[in-house]
Amino acid sequence: MSTATPPTREVSSSPEDNLPEFTPMQWKLQDIRAAIPDHLFVRDTRRGLAWLALDLFMAACCWKAALLIDPMFTSRLAVQRLSLAGAEIARWSCWLLYWWFQGLIFTGIWVIGHECGHGAFSASQWICNTIGFITHTLLWTPYFSWKISHHRHHCNHASMERDEVYVPKTRSDLGIPEEGEGKIDYDEYFGDTPIYTLFMLVRQQLLAFPAYLLFNVSGQKNYPKWTNHFDPGSILFTKEQRNVVLISNAGIAAMILLVREACRTWGAAAVVKYYGIPWLCVTHWFIMITYLHHTDPMLPHYRQPEWNFQRGAAATVDRDFLGWMGRFFLHDVAHYHVIHHFFPKMPFYHGAEATRYLRAFIGEHYHYSDKPVFKALWESYNDCQFVEDSGTVLFYRDKKGQAVLRPAEKYRTNQSSSACKQG
Numbered sequence: 001m002s003t004a005t006p007p008t009r010e011v012s013s014s015p016e017d018n019l020p021e022f023t024p025m026q027w028k029l030q031d032i033r034a035a036i037p038d039h040l041f042v043r044d045t046r047r048g049l050a051w052l053a054l055d056l057f058m059a060a061c062c063w064k065a066a067l068l069i070d071p072m073f074t075s076r077l078a079v080q081r082l083s084l085a086g087a088e089i090a091r092w093s094c095w096l097l098y099w100w101f102q103g104l105i106f107t108g109i110w111v112i113g114h115e116c117g118h119g120a121f122s123a124s125q126w127i128c129n130t131i132g133f134i135t136h137t138l139l140w141t142p143y144f145s146w147k148i149s150h151h152r153h154h155c156n157h158a159s160m161e162r163d164e165v166y167v168p169k170t171r172s173d174l175g176i177p178e179e180g181e182g183k184i185d186y187d188e189y190f191g192d193t194p195i196y197t198l199f200m201l202v203r204q205q206l207l208a209f210p211a212y213l214l215f216n217v218s219g220q221k222n223y224p225k226w227t228n229h230f231d232p233g234s235i236l237f238t239k240e241q242r243n244v245v246l247i248s249n250a251g252i253a254a255m256i257l258l259v260r261e262a263c264r265t266w267g268a269a270a271v272v273k274y275y276g277i278p279w280l281c282v283t284h285w286f287i288m289i290t291y292l293h294h295t296d297p298m299l300p301h302y303r304q305p306e307w308n309f310q311r312g313a314a315a316t317v318d319r320d321f322l323g324w325m326g327r328f329f330l331h332d333v334a335h336y337h338v339i340h341h342f343f344p345k346m347p348f349y350h351g352a353e354a355t356r357y358l359r360a361f362i363g364e365h366y367h368y369s370d371k372p373v374f375k376a377l378w379e380s381y382n383d384c385q386f387v388e389d390s391g392t393v394l395f396y397r398d399k400k401g402q403a404v405l406r407p408a409e410k411y412r413t414n415q416s417s418s419a420c421k422q423g
Contacts, residue, residue, distance in 0.1 A: 103281025
């Protein structure tokens with residue numbers, strides 16, 4: 001008697017079934033700390049001051065050279081030798097060169113202030129706060145106010161509930177239905193033209209930092225409306241921090257008066273050319289650096305209970321930012337950011353050596369990219385759109401709703417079985 005072969009049951013599958021799986025790292029912070037030699041945590045005030053002095057010297061030299069640009073290329077001799085059009089091309093080429101390098105130098109000075117905010121510049125808190133306040137105020141950053149929120153960012157990085165900045169939007173934030181609720185037309189949500197996308201990216205690069213300070217743009221969405229860095233009563237600050245917030249505000253007010261007086265003395269156009277555009281470059285470089293550190297399809301974000309400090313610290317990426325110029329002018333802030341998130345008080349000049357030890361210890365959990373940074377900026381801006389509403393380990397999805405990694409199975413719902421404590 002013959003037996004009929006039962007029909008084969010089709011098992012539904014998803015394109016994401018073939019994605020590589022990610023399991024969060026299991027080490028405690030003290031284990032990672034033990035892998036880094038003690039001498040790399042030593043802060044050398046003289047060495048920090050030498051770097052600051054070099055930055056200020058380079059800025060002064062660039063400024064002095066810029067004073068020669070207009071007189072040189074508007075002179076009769078220059079016009080005779082180069083022609084009127086040639087002299088103008090040479091003049092504006094020199095201004096572009098000035099803005100590029102002075103912007104990088106100003107950014108390096110801002111990085112020194114950032115080091116001070118972390119206490120990495122010197123073992124003396126007084127030296128750190130004095131230099132940090134002056135350098136950041138001169139570059140329109142409220143030192144103490146931003147220091148407070150930035151410290152909280154480091155303490156909670158990659159936490160969906162508590163991080164301060166670059167908190168991903170969720171599917172529900174954008175009004176996108178869950179997968180399985182019918183066919184989703186992602187073009188309806190993300191079908192912008194490349195020109196519009198470029199406009200939005202440029203807007204981010206030039207305005208994101210002031211918008212964050214003033215309006216909490218890209219910050220923690222659970223904060224009340226009108227949260228900002230200038231209100232001493234803001235949720236960002238405690239009552240004990242009120243006075244230092246007022247000091248930061250006083251510094252910015254002094255800058256307003258200083259720039260106003262400079263415009264009256266030398267003219268607004270001169271102030272914009274010598275100072276304004278290099279400062280705008282600082283905003284661009286700072287936002288580009290921090291955005292690319294924290295925004296990449298390969299980087300996880302966490303919900304409780306899977307988040308802990310060391311997992312958040314590892315959710316950053318080191319980048320080969322502008323090659324030697326990034327290393328020299330920007331003090332390695334972009335090249336060695338992962339180690340900075342693990343140990344913010346480590347001086348920047350130990351970043352390269354410390355990263356070698358860190359990478360050897362955490363292995364595949366260390367992220368590095370040598371992709372050209374402007375290409376990386378464009379791709380991350382397009383590929384990092386939102387994360388899911390469910391799950392305790394999350395990865396960005398692109399404009400087609402696709403991710404490049406998926407968490408291991410037990411991390412795909414909010415009821416994860418393993419509760420990880422901070423190491």
